[in-house]
Amino acid sequence: MPELPDVETFRKYLSVTSLHKKVAKVHIPGKKLLKGLSATTLRRHLKGRKLVDTARHGKYLFAATDRGDWLVLHFGMTGKLKYYMNKEKEPAHTRLLLVFRNGYHLAYDDQRKLGTISLVRDMNGFIKRRELGPDALRIDPEAFRDSMGGKRGSVKAALMDQHTISGIGNVYADEILYQAGVNPESSLEDLEDSDIDRIYRNMMKVLNKAIDCRADPECLPDTYLIPSREKGGVCPECGEELERTQVSGRTTYFCPCRQGA
């Protein structure tokens, strides 16, 4: 489930593998994922071009062409990138395929087709039009306090709301609140400033650590919740069985001891 750390990992991957190489061919088997443009238009803007820069905002990955267009990828639930030489390595659900002149391929694979592909001239205009909140890694404590302040509803819903802050999804919301010792169902109105600050610090800690780990759960410290985030899982700290509930319509795991019952 690609959230901010996964998308940042994809961004670095794309940067290392695919920049400054001429695009010889463009295949678009996943036309349904295109948003606001035709396959013909996308192909015309990518073919013969090079990707020269990358950026990320929340869960969106941007890649600039040498003509100043930005390819915009959202990874939905199951999206990923793969760079490879031999055709037999092509992922099973490739929706967009760039073939470089050097014979390598960059595939955007998305089994469940919940991702989106678009192309824009103005990256910041895109972020504005989508009304995305500030990127979770580039928000300062004051702005974070402001964005959480004056809101009602659960703290988990606010963390996952891309209009409030961009980048956090279901899994990392659980981890951040676990690390902060805050119950995911807590109403924002009931939290003190000190709670909000603690959530902020743990948000930064968790996202940066996950990026260090290339979003691989196996690599996370053994004090993290994510590897135990399954039925019958226990709290890595106290050994209590984790509580499994629904918050804001999403499956939620938390420790009844550390985060209140």
Added chain:
DNA sequence: AGTACCACCTGACGGC
């Protein structure tokens, strides 16, 4: 401004 629910989409899994 919230929430609750549905739809999109596919594959895995459990029950019978």
Added chain:
DNA sequence: TGCCGTCAGGTGGTAC
């Protein structure tokens, strides 16, 4: 064996 319901979860739309 094989069919069927359920679940996973990012986003967006609608109704309340």
